Amino acid sequence: MKKIILNSLICLLFLAIALSSCNGNSESSALVMAVESNPKSLDPRVGNDSISARIHQLLFNSLVKKNERFEIIPNLATFEESPDHSTITFRLRPGVKFHNGRELTARDVKYTLDSILNGAVQSPYRGDFIKSDSLRVESVEARDPLTVVLRIRGHLPTLLTSLVPIGIIPEGMSNQDAAQKPVGTGPFKFVSQAEQQQIDLEAFDGYFENPPSIKRLRIRLIQDNAVRQLELKRGDIHLAVNTLFPPDVVEAMKSEPGLKVVITNGTNIDYIGVNVTDPILSKREVRQAIAYGIDREQIIREVWRGQARKAISILPPEQWAFEPDVKSYNHDVAKAKQLLDQAGYTDADSNGPQPRFTLTLKTSSNAFSRQIASNFQDQLKKIGIELKLESAEFATFQSQVIQGNFQLCYLRDIGANQHVDIFQNLYHSRSIPTAAKNYSEGRNRSRYRNPEIDRLIERAESTGNEMEQKELYRQIQKILAEDLPQIYLWHPSNVVIASNRVGNINIDPSGSFFFIRSLTFSEAPLKESSE
Template identity: 40%
Template sequence: VGSGAEITDHPMGSGPFRFVSAQQDKEVTIERNDHYWGQKSKIKTVRFMVVPDTTTRALELRKGSADIAINALTPDMVLTLQRESNLQTLRAPGTVLGYLAFHIRDSILKDARIRQALAYAIDRRPILEYLWRDFARPANSILPPESWAYNGDVPHYEHNPERARELLRQAGYPEVNGVRFHLTMKTSTEESTRLMAAVFQQQLREVGIVLDIRTYEFATFFSDVTHGEFQLYSLRWIGGNEDPDIFEYVFHSEKFAPNGANRSYYSNPRVDALIDQARSELDQNTRKQLYAEIQRILAEELPYIDLWYQDNVLIHSKRVQGLTLNPSGNYDFLKTAELVHNR
C-alpha cells in the first residue's frame, strides 16, 4: 500500500517537533511536540525561511527579521556579522567534506599517476586562508577525523609542483609550448565553487595543464554529474560521510550512478571485497582495520581528492540562547534553544 502524497503533506515522526505547514520555495513551519518522550523543547514554534540569496540572508539577520542561520553564509559575511552587537557566532570543526572528483573512464584521467599529479599540483593552503578564511581544515579521507573508522595514516599530497611534473612526464605527457593537455571542470554558479575552480585553474597551469571551466545552473550541473558527463567536478558530502558505510555507496562497483553515488565509475575488486567484508563483519576492531585498508587504497588510487572539512558556523540573535553545535552541523540545537526576552 503506497502512502501517496500523504507523507509529504502530513509527515509524522516521534521527534521533539511536529510538522505544521510548508509552502514550496518559501517556508516550513514546525512546532513543539508536547507528546515527545524526551525533554520538551523550550521553543513552541520554529519557522524556516527559504532565502536563496546569501546577501539577503545576512541582511535578514542584521535587521532582526531572522534569528538563526547555520552554514548559510560566506566566510566574509560571517566576519562582517561578527561585528554586529545584536548577533553572536558559534563556530566548531565540522564534517562537511569538499572534494574534487574524477571521471575514471576518461582517456586522460584513467591513469592514477595523472590524478596523483593533480593532487600534488593543487595547493589548498591559499584557498583555506583566503577563500574560506580558515573556516575549514584539510581533509585526507572522505570520513572525518571524528569517525571511529577514520584512518589518517594514508598517503598525503602536499603541494609539490615538481613531483606533479615528474608524474605527468612518466604518464607520457611532455610539455609542448608549455601545455601537456586540456581538462574541463564543470561547476555550479555558486560563488565559492567558481572562485575555487579559478584557483585550481591557475595552479594547474603551473604544471602545464590547461583547465577549462564550464559553469551551469545547479540542476543542469548535477544532472551532468549523475549522468557521467564530466571530467572533473567538485561537490560536498553533508552528513552522509560520518558513517563508513559511505564507502559502499560511493566507491563500490555495484553503485555506479544511478544505482548509487559512484559517479567516478571507480572499480577495484579488492576494494569491493573489503567493503563487502566490512559491512558483514560484527567485530568493530576488525571493521576498523578493513576500513583503514580501504582508505589507504583510495588515497593511492585517488578517485577523489579530499579537499577540506568545513567548520560549522552558526550566527544567531542574542535573544536566542542555549545553542550548541555538533560536528554534522544539523538542527539538534533546536532541542535546547530558548528565547530570552529583554526586560
C-alpha cells in the same frame, strides 16, 4: 457630536496600539530561523533533500539514530540482528506519545515502513530497502505492541543506516496529511505552514526526552543571501544555520552588533571527482600530480577565510572508522611535475606557455563554486595543466556527472560520508551507474574499478565485528588515498549566525538541527523612547 467622534477615534487609536503591542509581544516570543530553500516535503518518507531532513529532525523520531562517532544507536527502539542477518528485532520505548496524544506502538512502525515497501507512498527511500528480489526487506511484523520484526531476504548491511532518516508516523495517516499536517513524536509539533514562506512549530511538552526550552519556532524561507543578512541585522531573524553565506559575509557579520557567529568543525566534504576512464586521468600519476598541484591551505585561508579544514579521506575525522595514517598531498609543485613526467606528459617548452595537456573541470553555476574552480585553474597552470572551466545550473551539472559526461568535477557530499556505507556506494564496481539501469546502481561516478577494493568492502559488510571492520576500512582508505578516484579537498565548517538573544548553541559536526531543542531564547530588550 464632534466630541463623541473625537473620543471614539482616540479609543480606536489606543485599541490599535494595544493590539499592535500584543502582536509584537507574541512575535517576540517565537524564535525565527531562516532556511535558504523550501523543504521538498514534511512527510519523512518523501522529503530527502537536506532542508526537509533537518526539519524532520524537529518533528519526528526514527527507530535508530547516529551518535557523535556516527555509530548506529537506539532512538525509538533497541535492536538486535540475528546471526544469519535474516531478521532485526526492534523493541520500542514504552510510553512514547505522538503529538496528537496517541501512544506509539509497533503498528505505527509497521504502517510507516509498509507504506514505503508496498509503494503506497512514492518514497525515494524505497530502493534502500528493496535492492532486488533476492536482496530486500521481505516483511514487517508487529509481533506485540512494543516489538517489531523486520524479515530480510539476503544480507542488507546498510539497513540500519537506511532507517536513520525514516521518521515514524501514526498508523492510518494519509499521505496528504503526512505532507501538510504532519504528526510525529519529535520535540516540536507542527502548527501551520504558509507554502514558500514559513512553517510554524511549537514545543511538544509530552516529548519523551527533555522538551525544548523554546516554546515557539518559526522557520522562514529566505533564498536571497542579501535579504537574509539584512533581516539578521534588523533582528527579524534570530538564527541561520549553514545557510550558504559566502565566507567573507560570515567574517563581516562577526562585527555586527547584536549578532554572534559560531563556527565549528563540519563533516561534509568537498572533492574533485575524477573520471578514471578518461585516457589522461586513467593514469594514477596524473591524479596524484593534480592532488599535489592544488594548494588547499591557500584556498582554505584566502577563499574560505579559515571556515574549512583539510580532508584526507572521504570519512570525517569524527567517524569511528576514519584512518588518519594515509598518503596525503601537501602542495608540492616539483613533485607534481615529476609525476607528470613519469606519466609521459613531459614539459615540451621547459616552463614555457605550452601546457602538457588540457582538462575540463565542470561545476555548478553557484558563484562560490566557480570562484574555487578559478583557483584550481591558476594553481594547476603552474604544473603545466591547462584547466578549462564549464558551469551549468545544478540539475544539468548533476545529470552530466551521473552519466559520466565529465573529466573533472567539483562536488560536495552532504551527510552520506558520515556512514561507512559510503565505500560501497562510491567505490565498489557494482555501484557504477549505467544507462541500462537508468544510472540507478549507485554513485561510483568516477567509474572506478579495483577488485581488491571490492573484496575488502564485501568482507567489511559481511562481518559484525567492529574491530575487524575498522581494520578493513583502514586498508580501503589507504588504497583509495593512493588511487585517488576522487581528490579530497576540505570539510566546510558549520556556521551558525544568531541573535545575542539565542544561547546554548552546541551544533554537532553533522550540522543536524537536533541542537535546536536545547537552545535558550531571551526576551527582546525594550526599545528606548525617542523622546
